[in-house]
Structure formats: structure tokens, C-alpha cells
Amino acid sequence: MKVVETFSDPYVAHIAQGALQSEGILAEVMNENSVYTGLGAMDQFQVKLVVNDEDYEAARKILAASLSNK
Secondary structure: OEEEEEEOOHHHHHHHHHHHHHOOOOEEEEOOOHHHOOOOOOHHHOEEEEEOHHHHHHHHHHHHHHHOOO
């Protein structure tokens, strides 16, 4: 599994997850509750969107296209 993107807002992470899943790429949101601990945007506590290694490049392209439209 590889981290394809990090977010400070779990809601946005789930939108990105949906964009990937609509293209047939399995994605998992991790650490989504950590942003509510008051620890801010420290790297280890950011919300992470992970995909299988073989889907990483395709996922990067999909997210680049979908997040640039926001």
C-alpha cells in the first residue's frame, strides 16, 4: 500500500476516495479521526489516502485531475 495523498480534512479525503473508486481503484482512508485530537497538521496525524502499489500512478493522475477542479 502506498499513500497517494494526505489531507487535513477527512471529508475531502472521502471525496477523493470516491473519485478513485468510481474509476475502479480501491482506496482506503486512514487516520481520519486523528485530526480531531487537537494535534493539528503534524505529518503523522494527517488523514492519508492509500492505494495498492500497482494503482499508485493511475490514482495520482485521477486525483490531480479531480482535485484541480475544486
